[in-house]
Amino acid sequence: MFCSQCGSQIEDGFRFCQQCGAPLQTTGNVMQRPGNPVAPVSPKAPRSGKPQDPYQPQIVQLKLQLKQLKLDLKQITTRMSSTRARYNETSAFAPRGLLREGYKIFEDINLLGPQQQKQQLQQQIMQLEQELLNLQEQQAQWKAQQ
Ligand SMILES: [Zn+2]
Structure with a gap:
């Protein structure tokens, strides 16, 4: 897996990053390299109250x-x-x-x-x-x- 803080590769079994000491999560975005965050997906797409005028x-x-x-x-x-x-x-x-x-x-x-x-x-x-x-x-x- 990769550290979510510094992106260095960490062997399985460690609970802290050997490079920067950040705590490692077994779930979530541990595999995500820093600087490359997943865009948050909002459950509701923003919609204006008015329906769009098709004409x-x-x-x-x-x-x-x-x-x-x-x-x-x-x-x-x-x-x-x-x-x-x-x-x-x-x-x-x-x-x-x-x-x-x-x-x-x-x-x-x-x-x-x-x-x-x-x-x-x-x-x-x-x-x-x-x-x-x-x-x-x-x-x-x-x-x-x-
Ligand atoms: Zn690290």
Whole structure:
């Protein structure tokens, strides 16, 4: 066995450690080397009185997602309006007719991607907002039952 005080090995039969003189216990944590104590296991795990709200983490997550999507949407809108502004600037110097028509097509191509992205984002935002509303409703019901 090992001394619980100094950790030195002790032959069976001794009641005191030969190294430090600590009394040896035949039961308990004699085998435990010092500096390596067993974490006390409390019979009751600490629990807060309130049951955890299962909806709150999801709601926080959704709100974060919505915030990010709205930022994306804002960026796309800004980019689109700068594309339009650039078109208006350049087309002002372009002669009438074909060339100006070309600029128009160019603008449409440039705006096609962002336009679709914008619509997708707006749809996503609407869906998430609906989801958020549902969750908040469920949360309110859950809270009423507590
Ligand atoms: Zn000892």
